[in-house]
Amino acid sequence: MNVMDVLDELLELQDVEISILREKNQLARLKDKRKELLRKRKELKERLVSLENEISKVKASIEDLKNFIVYKQDRLEELRKQKEHATSRKSFKEILRQIAKAEDEIIRAKAELAKLQVELEELEEKSKDERLFLKEAIGKIDNDLSLLEKEIERQKSKVSKLEDRARTVRKTLPEDICEEYEQLKKKYNGLVFSDISSGACEGCGMSYSSAEFASILKELEPGKTRCPYCGRFVIKLR
Ligand SMILES: [Zn+2]
Incomplete structure (x- = not known):
């Protein structure tokens, strides 16, 4: 391998x-962006769940009350039958007392039920806009996330292709040159060969005077000539 190829x-x-x-x-x-979107999604989801929980709680109470009323109505029917077949005045009176109690419980439960139904309607109405907003916002984030996921995959494959290319190039180079290059890379912060086409060293940022630049260009031997300020190998790409 000759010097210019190397x-x-x-x-x-x-x-x-x-x-x-x-x-x-x-x-x-991209990964930071994904993290931020996931954080935002979690926050919106928590708000939505808390609003929905409030509604579910009232709905559950309404269900309980409805069941209670059905149960009490069955009980009432049973008591009315028992009343027909009461064996003594005392038990008749006791059944009457229980009927009155069950009727009273049903009336109170129905009043409570009506109150809860109004409460539910108000609750649903009050948070309607916010729940809709949250659902739409979450849907939008889900959409953004799926696009971002694809972008991340594309980016990963871009990186891995470049890494393959770097491995391939390294294999063509003699080992001692690779080692030297790695050492110089550490010393020069990753940039060993510095383009000076603009009249400044892109490695250290130093601008050359016109006389200095002319003299560097005149003597430029790629792979040998170094920047007088930082010591990087200088090249002229343009
Ligand atoms: Zn320099």
Whole structure:
């Protein structure tokens, strides 16, 4: 492998690695967005469930009362039959007393039932708009989440393709060069080869004077010439 080929491969490796970092950052942003949407969804869902629970509680009380009334009405019918066949004056009077008690209980239960039905209607009416809003908001979040999920999958596959590419490029390079490159990468914060096309080093940000720039360009030997300020290998891509 000649020097220029090695340099080309190293430049590609650097490019791919920078892309990996960028795409991984993007992936992290997407995951943060998902976390935020899930948090929001949970909050809306809790509000909706609490409103619905309030309504269910009243509905359950209404059901209980209805059952109670049916039960008492059956009991009343039974007592009325018993009354027909009372064997003594004393038991007749006792049955009458129980009938009056059951009738009274039914009247009170019906009054309570009517009150609860009004309460239920008011409750349903009062939270109608909010429940509708919450349901729509949750539906919208679910939709956003499913789109986001697909985007995350696409982003993951983008990253893994780039990682495959980086592995492939590394395999073509001699091992000692790879090791040296890794060490330089640590030293130079990931950017070993710095483009100076703009007249400044993209690695350290230093702008060269025109005389300095002209002299660097004149002597530029890719893979040898270094930035006089940060020591990165300089290249001219444009
Ligand atoms: Zn520099």
